[in-house]
Amino acid sequence: MVSSSGTSVAVPSPRPSTAERAAEGPAVRLNEVRKVYGDVVAVDRLSLEVVAGEFFTMLGPSGSGKTTTLRVIAGFELPDSGTVELHGSDVTRSPPYERPVNTVFQDYALFPHMNVLDNVAYGLRVKGIGKRERRQRASEALEMVRLPGVEGRRPIQLSGGQRQRVALARAIVNRPRVLLLDEPLGALDLKLRQAMQLELKSIQRELSERITFVYVTHDQDAALTMSDRIAVFSDGRLEQVGTPGEIYESPVNEFVAGFVGTSNLIQRDGRCYTVRPEKIRLLGEAEADSADAAGIVREVAYLGSVTRYVVELESGETLVVVRQNLDMSASSAMQQRGRRVRLAWREEDESELDINKQEERNP
Amino acid sequence: MSAALFRRPWLRAGLLLSGPTAWFVLIYLGALFLLFLSALWSVDSFSGKIVHSWTFANFETLFKVSAYRTIALRTVGIAAAVTVTDILLAVPFAFFAARIASRRLQAALFVAVLIPLWSSYLVRVFAWRLILAKDGILNWFVGNVGLGSLNIGYSNWAMWIVFSYIWLPFMILPVWAAIERVPDSFIEASADLGARGWRSFRLVLLPLILPGILAGSIFTFSLTLGDFITPTLVGGAGSTFIGNVVYQEVGISNNVPFAAAFATVPLVIMGIYLLIARRLGAFEAL
Numbered sequence: 186m187v188s189s190s191g192t193s194v195a196v197p198s199p200r201p202s203t204a205e206r207a208a209e210g211p212a213v214r215l216n217e218v219r220k221v222y223g224d225v226v227a228v229d230r231l232s233l234e235v236v237a238g239e240f241f242t243m244l245g246p247s248g249s250g251k252t253t254t255l256r257v258i259a260g261f262e263l264p265d266s267g268t269v270e271l272h273g274s275d276v277t278r279s280p281p282y283e284r285p286v287n288t289v290f291q292d293y294a295l296f297p298h299m300n301v302l303d304n305v306a307y308g309l310r311v312k313g314i315g316k317r318e319r320r321q322r323a324s325e326a327l328e329m330v331r332l333p334g335v336e337g338r339r340p341i342q343l344s345g346g347q348r349q350r351v352a353l354a355r356a357i358v359n360r361p362r363v364l365l366l367d368e369p370l371g372a373l374d375l376k377l378r379q380a381m382q383l384e385l386k387s388i389q390r391e392l393s394e395r396i397t398f399v400y401v402t403h404d405q406d407a408a409l410t411m412s413d414r415i416a417v418f419s420d421g422r423l424e425q426v427g428t429p430g431e432i433y434e435s436p437v438n439e440f441v442a443g444f445v446g447t448s449n450l451i452q453r454d455g456r457c458y459t460v461r462p463e464k465i466r467l468l469g470e471a472e473a474d475s476a477d478a479a480g481i482v483r484e485v486a487y488l489g490s491v492t493r494y495v496v497e498l499e500s501g502e503t504l505v506v507v508r509q510n511l512d513m514s515a516s517s518a519m520q521q522r523g524r525r526v527r528l529a530w531r532e533e534d535e536s537e538l539d540i541n542k543q544e545e546r547n548p
Numbered sequence: 549m550s551a552a553l554f555r556r557p558w559l560r561a562g563l564l565l566s567g568p569t570a571w572f573v574l575i576y577l578g579a580l581f582l583l584f585l586s587a588l589w590s591v592d593s594f595s596g597k598i599v600h601s602w603t604f605a606n607f608e609t610l611f612k613v614s615a616y617r618t619i620a621l622r623t624v625g626i627a628a629a630v631t632v633t634d635i636l637l638a639v640p641f642a643f644f645a646a647r648i649a650s651r652r653l654q655a656a657l658f659v660a661v662l663i664p665l666w667s668s669y670l671v672r673v674f675a676w677r678l679i680l681a682k683d684g685i686l687n688w689f690v691g692n693v694g695l696g697s698l699n700i701g702y703s704n705w706a707m708w709i710v711f712s713y714i715w716l717p718f719m720i721l722p723v724w725a726a727i728e729r730v731p732d733s734f735i736e737a738s739a740d741l742g743a744r745g746w747r748s749f750r751l752v753l754l755p756l757i758l759p760g761i762l763a764g765s766i767f768t769f770s771l772t773l774g775d776f777i778t779p780t781l782v783g784g785a786g787s788t789f790i791g792n793v794v795y796q797e798v799g800i801s802n803n804v805p806f807a808a809a810f811a812t813v814p815l816v817i818m819g820i821y822l823l824i825a826r827r828l829g830a831f832e833a834l
Contacts, residue, residue, distance in 0.1 A: 280744075282741075282743060286740075288736075294733035296734060
């Protein structure tokens with residue numbers, strides 16, 4: 186992958202054409218992967234495909250198997266059964282150093298005894314690439330992650346956000362086919378994390394011709410912000426795979442509905458529905474509208490731009506309603522507590538949940 | 549009282565350290581100073597009394613008499629060989645113990661490393677004397693395998709083996725601690741970036757555990773350098789150490805100044821060793 190003139194990160198060496206990529210198959214294909222630690226099943230016969238060039242997020246609570254899945258793709262863990270394919274070739278038994286993937290670690294794993302330049306150029310160094318080219322490509326990778334000019338510093342002299350960028354540069358400088366990111370923004374504070382999400386997404390867009398991003402997180406905001414597709418994990422299994430819109434608007438079961446956003450469950454005629462809080466209109470008792478339910482406001486949480494109301498329905502269920510504070514002040518919002526209200530929503534905002542799946546899994 | 553201490557952290561630190569500091573200055577530095585001082589004295593060969601006038605005669609004898617040079621070189625050579633041997637044994641062992649072994653095996657290995665330290669040093673050296681003797685276990689075993697007989701009892705080989713065994717725990721423990729401190733993700737990152745096992749070891753693990761290896765080598769090197777019991781018990785005719793000469797000069801010849809002069813040699817060698825280690829950057833990762 187070394188060309189004499191094309192040493193730039195932005196202008197890569199020969200890239201596969203769309204037709205070639207389609208022939209190669211998906212960037213990542215997991216087939217019935219199973220991984221057991223002692224008597225804990227971390228990943229249970231999991232199959233998924235990641236399309237080349239997409240930003241794919243594996244989302245789930247801790248212990249749901251998402252990180253194990255990532256480690257199986259990277260080659261740090263060998264699956265007990267099942268296969269791992271990268272761009273059509275079976276790498277199930279290959280060691281990490283033979284796989285065309287690179288990883289951004291949760292703790293960044295920057296080598297403390299090397300400066301930033303040596304850290305970023307490490308992968309090029311062990312591949313035997315000459316010093317001058319190493320230097321140049323490392324500097325370009327640092328520019329790519331918007332962190333030029335820190336080559337001589339030690340990791341310990343950098344802030345958390347800067348270290349995160351160095352870790353990203355160290356991975357992408359090797360031009361991997363697949364980039365694995367293990368919750369890399371987890372250690373940053375909220376503001377920085379949100380800024381980095383947008384930046385990471387724009388870096389991914391620049392690189393999407395060559396690099397597929399596989400991102401692991403428990404943070405639903407990060408998943409919704411950056412992903413082309415999201416896979417929701419629970420108990421070592423896939424609950425749902427889809428675009429952020431599909432996951433949020435049409436969750437297939439109670440777990441997905443509850444983990445991504447707030448779930449409002451409504452039982453009706455032996456079936457189970459969910460309606461997102463912002464899709465529900467809050468109406469006064471006397472307002473004449475085709476309301477779906479009536480109840481009493483039990484809790485009010487004023488959140489600045491929006492207010493969250495917890496409404497207890499006459500049927501005994503509890504629904505959360507989120508309303509933008511368009512012409513609602515904080516004090517008038519707080520006065521809603523204890524009021525009788527009527528709730529209304531459009532039928533297309535209802536999403537039916539698969540209750541059988543839950544029962545089948547918890548017999 | 550405690551409020552005054554609270555407002556003056558330096559006073560607190562001073563009080564806390566006053567005991568250790570006094571001990572260190574009086575006993576340790578004082579003794580060291582006396583050692584250097586007495587090395588510059590001499591002994592009246594007639595009366596056997598110490599003459600308190602300055603002279604470099606002791607050091608001249610050390611450098612001029614070839615027997616002393618040989619003894620010094622032998623001591624340093626075996627100390628170095630023991631250190632290298634212990635590094636080669638300890639690093640793979642500690643790597644296995646810290647990164648591969650299960651929790652229970654780890655605990656068992658830890659006890660196994662420590663148990664020899666609970667028994668007397670003398671007993672262990674005597675045990676080796678029996679193992680290495682001409683009709684000892686080693687020759688019995690070698691003979692049964694059909695390799696004839698090994699004559700390494702009472703030799704420098706015997707000292708090398710016994711020293712390497714006796715000081716091994718002092719190398720394993722700091723190296724183990726150093727390897728344990730390196731996060732798994734560093735090794736994984738190295739492999740992920742394309743490095744095979746050996747390169748990961750050389751480029752990532754080794755530089756990070758070098759301070760631990762150095763700490764261990766200070767033990768193995770200086771303990772061997774100062775020993776005189778093992779050479780007496782398992783060494784042969786040509787196995788005299790600096791320590792043996794010091795012992796003889798103090799106990800038999802009653803020439804304390806010359807003993808002091810010879811005793812400064814290991815100190816100087818240790819000083820040079822630490823300087824070289826610093827040059828090599830062994831302390832940078834601390």
